[in-house]
């Protein structure tokens with residue numbers, strides 16, 4: 001059974017004055033451990049789709065199933081990481097990264113130790129008792145990743161998590177997130193505007209049409225690139241041809 005099934009999802013935002021059709025009859029299945037990226041023009045409904053998968057909004061039509069169950073009932077199995085880290089400034093890093101465990105009733109000495117071990121493993125040592133304002137942007141996003149992984153989610157939703165970082169930090173974090181997710185065999189969906197990032201990190205890339213968002217095409221990343229870390233993939237000879245192809249495809253979407 002696929003870990004995620006999106007079945008004929010349609011979503012309209014309705015207000016007093018207007019109705020905006022954000023997604024139109026979208027279907028997709030995702031296998032356990034896959035890494036998918038969503039690329040498409042601004043406003044095509046990528047964040048709307050993530051919110052539906054997270055069970056935060058109900059689609060107007062269609063169904064989203066996680067391991068065969070309605071997404072709404074599976075909210076606690078989803079980890080959501082956003083562009084801004086949303087760490088609580090008045091809580092220490094340890095309190096921040098263990099917050100999800102406490103909210104979901106999974107907090108114990110064992111899960112606390114596992115979470116702090118992950119924090120240390122991804123290079124955040126000696127920060128447990130520090131506050132978010134004492135950390136750099138890249139360090140804060142790493143802490144946000146640990147907080148997201150702490151509750152052992154089945155699916156990670158990553159909504160432009162690297163876009164507020166400088167380029168060097170972004171490349172380092174891409175590698176770190178990719179390696180961590182592969183190690184724990186996590187399923188991940190990444191929303192990005194960066195074609196290179198999508199190719200470097202993903203197994204498949206979903207290209208969306210302009211609003212209302214539909215799937216225009218799904219591109220499978222060649223095995224040669226999937227075997228590399230994101231940083232290595234960007235240097236690989238197979239990287240440029242697929243970049244050009246996706247670039248042209250997005251250009252044609254934006255012109256229609």
Ligand SMILES: Nc1ncnc2c1ncn2[C@@H]1O[C@H](COP(=O)(O)OP(=O)(O)OP(=O)(O)O)[C@@H](O)[C@H]1O
Pocket residue numbers: 013014020021022041042043044045046047048049211
């Ligand atoms: N709460 C809302 N009420 C009304 N319209 C909304 C709401 N949220 C989003 N929309 C509209 O739905 C469409 C899809 O928005 P969404 O944020 O999902 O797109 P996106 O692909 O994530 O955009 P971007 O790439 O710019 O982040 C847009 O036209 C947006 O204006």
